[in-house]
Amino acid sequence: MNKSKADDNKLYQRTRKWAIERDEGLCVLCKAPATEVHHILFRSRGGDSRLSNLACLCRECHNMAHGSYHEEVYRSLKERIK
Secondary structure, eight states: OOHHHHHHHHHHHHHHHHHHHHTTTBOTTTOSBOOEEEESSOGGGTOOOOGGGEEEEOHHHHHHHTTTTHHHHHHHHHHHOO
16 A cells, blocks of 8 residues: 555544534435445545545445446535535
Protein backbone atom coordinates (compact mmCIF):
# COMPACT_ATOMS: atom_id res chain seq x y z
CA MET A 1 0.00 0.00 0.00
CA ASN A 2 1.39 3.39 -0.91
CA LYS A 3 1.73 6.19 1.63
CA SER A 4 -1.11 8.32 0.25
CA LYS A 5 -3.55 5.38 0.43
CA ALA A 6 -2.43 4.62 3.97
CA ASP A 7 -2.86 8.29 4.92
CA ASP A 8 -6.34 8.36 3.36
CA ASN A 9 -7.33 5.19 5.24
CA LYS A 10 -6.32 6.91 8.50
CA LEU A 11 -8.32 9.99 7.53
CA TYR A 12 -11.33 7.77 6.74
CA GLN A 13 -11.25 6.28 10.22
CA ARG A 14 -11.84 9.79 11.63
CA THR A 15 -14.14 11.31 9.05
CA ARG A 16 -16.38 8.24 8.80
CA LYS A 17 -17.55 8.88 12.37
CA TRP A 18 -18.12 12.56 11.61
CA ALA A 19 -20.20 11.69 8.53
CA ILE A 20 -22.42 9.40 10.61
CA GLU A 21 -22.92 12.18 13.16
CA ARG A 22 -23.56 14.82 10.48
CA ASP A 23 -26.09 12.61 8.67
CA GLU A 24 -27.66 11.47 11.97
CA GLY A 25 -27.13 7.83 11.02
CA LEU A 26 -29.63 8.07 8.16
CA CYS A 27 -29.28 7.56 4.43
CA VAL A 28 -29.03 11.01 2.89
CA LEU A 29 -31.08 9.85 -0.11
CA CYS A 30 -34.03 7.94 1.37
CA LYS A 31 -33.73 8.55 5.15
CA ALA A 32 -33.59 4.81 5.98
CA PRO A 33 -31.05 3.76 8.62
CA ALA A 34 -27.60 4.08 7.06
CA THR A 35 -25.40 1.02 6.84
CA GLU A 36 -22.59 2.42 4.68
CA VAL A 37 -20.40 5.51 4.44
CA HIS A 38 -19.91 6.16 0.74
CA HIS A 39 -17.20 8.12 -1.08
CA ILE A 40 -19.14 10.47 -3.38
CA LEU A 41 -16.24 10.73 -5.80
CA PHE A 42 -14.82 7.20 -5.76
CA ARG A 43 -11.28 6.88 -4.46
CA SER A 44 -10.46 5.01 -7.65
CA ARG A 45 -11.34 8.22 -9.52
CA GLY A 46 -9.25 10.50 -7.33
CA GLY A 47 -11.68 11.05 -4.45
CA ASP A 48 -10.45 11.08 -0.89
CA SER A 49 -11.87 10.69 2.59
CA ARG A 50 -12.51 14.34 3.43
CA LEU A 51 -15.86 14.80 5.14
CA SER A 52 -17.17 16.75 2.14
CA ASN A 53 -16.68 13.62 -0.01
CA LEU A 54 -18.55 11.22 2.31
CA ALA A 55 -22.25 10.44 2.59
CA CYS A 56 -24.18 7.92 4.66
CA LEU A 57 -26.27 5.53 2.59
CA CYS A 58 -28.46 2.52 3.22
CA ARG A 59 -27.47 -0.73 1.49
CA GLU A 60 -29.98 -0.27 -1.36
CA CYS A 61 -28.89 3.30 -2.16
CA HIS A 62 -25.23 2.29 -1.85
CA ASN A 63 -25.80 -0.46 -4.40
CA MET A 64 -27.38 2.11 -6.74
CA ALA A 65 -24.39 4.42 -6.20
CA HIS A 66 -22.12 1.68 -7.56
CA GLY A 67 -24.53 0.38 -10.19
CA SER A 68 -26.20 1.65 -13.30
CA TYR A 69 -27.55 4.73 -11.48
CA HIS A 70 -24.14 5.91 -10.25
CA GLU A 71 -24.12 9.18 -12.23
CA GLU A 72 -27.59 10.16 -11.02
CA VAL A 73 -26.70 9.28 -7.41
CA TYR A 74 -23.41 11.20 -7.72
CA ARG A 75 -25.22 14.37 -8.84
CA SER A 76 -27.79 14.04 -6.08
CA LEU A 77 -25.14 13.53 -3.40
CA LYS A 78 -23.07 16.50 -4.60
CA GLU A 79 -26.17 18.69 -4.11
CA ARG A 80 -26.94 17.36 -0.62
CA ILE A 81 -23.44 17.23 0.87
CA LYS A 82 -21.63 20.54 0.83
